[in-house]
Amino acid sequence: MVVARTARERARVEITAEILAAARAQLGEVGPSQLSLRAVAREVGMVSSAVYRYFASRDELLTALIIAAYDELGAAAEAAEEAVEDRTDHLARWMATCRATREWAISHPHDYALIYGSPVPGYAAPQDTVMPATRVIVRLVEIIVAAHGSGTAAESTQPPATAADPSGVVADAMAFIAERSDVDLEALPELVMRTLMVWSAIFGTLSFELFGHLKGSVSDYEGYFEQTVLRLAGDLGLAE
């Protein structure tokens, strides 16, 4: 972050933050595709054209909101995970992370839809979003790695005999993990495969709940989520 020197620069970052805050507030009410740049401008007492001094387009504003949402979700998940005192209780850390993710999602449904719903059309996620986007999964991977490194974890659920070796399809993920972790996962492609599956399953479950696809199938959403992530932990060898 560049330190604001002149009054002008200081005002700029302040107003930028103000616009972003107003946009976040509006997002809490109407959903991404209804977010109106003009309404945001009115909120902060500007005329719409003035906003374009701070955000080149509506898409750029949305991008900033996406980053903010990823960061907020990541921070919430990390905080909950770090609040688990017994660091050797990997299952507790796992559950805490998952629970915090769901709690953030249901209390910020529009932000969740913004980042995990359908991307706004014609929109390609800029590079700035990938780092904050990985915070939750990185934390989950850390827990899995710690559990398997400590020897307290069982082997993850075995694939069917007919399944091919997953090394090829998860090569990118293994490289990604190898970059920011000193654990050697090269011998565990099956675990990486399972981790990716579990990651998709968690957010698939949340999306189904939030987007209404579980209506008529599940009566107790919280209980269902709890049971789900517990079984997913079991599939990864985190719970017995």
Next chain:
Amino acid sequence: MVVARTARERARVEITAEILAAARAQLGEVGPSQLSLRAVAREVGMVSSAVYRYFASRDELLTALIIAAYDELGAAAEAAEEAVEDRTDHLARWMATCRATREWAISHPHDYALIYGSPVPGYAAPQDTVMPATRVIVRLVEIIVAAHGSGTAAESTQPPATAADPSGVVADAMAFIAERSDVDLEALPELVMRTLMVWSAIFGTLSFELFGHLKGSVSDYEGYFEQTVLRLAGDLGLAE
């Protein structure tokens, strides 16, 4: 379906279909939230206000598109499943259904986003959509039930010892299945739980792929999907 009698009624159903077709064509290019009722009207050579004689609102048009999309996806999945000749090869039927689902999704990304992405804001799915929405999962359940009924299926993956009985949270799903199937699943709440999980996992995986969340983690999407649904089948006892 009511048989069209008068010329007016005949024209009405024809024009309605024309509008829907134009809307579907436009949806193939721009994505749900960009779908313009005026543009659709221009396409069929009408003025925008005339379209309102056929669809009360843009949302109602979208609802019709949602139903059409669900039905098309369901039909594609069912056709692929029925093309499997060996009806006792439950794994083949499973894989065919899943593959067809993915193939439809990637060849109709906007339709997929319409039904499995974030719901359009302020939009509550009307009752008309729930029946077509269940076609794929109903087919999957049939396969699972057939496999477990024939005794060729292994037990599904066991939950961790600490997991509570899932009967409560999946009661609605059990009732739903009991309604349209003569198989007694009452003794198999764990299987129903796993089925729901797998269902969420499949569409979570597809959403992650289509919405770009697997970029940087998976290099071979088709191979990854294949490996995923094979393992999910294993979790349900469909593959060994």
Next chain:
DNA sequence: CGCATTGCAAGAGCAGTGCTCTCATTTGTT
């Protein structure tokens, strides 16, 4: 200090949107 440069907000305007209302015409029924 004075001046030129730069940053910024406002306003008008363009092309587009969903939707409503009125009006004339066509179609179907009695």
Next chain:
DNA sequence: AACAAATGAGAGCACTGCTCTTGCAATGCG
């Protein structure tokens, strides 16, 4: 033939994202 209902066109309202011009105020420099 007379009436009623259905239909399409057009104008219009309130809104959107975005651009361009204009005037003002803060800034940096000689």
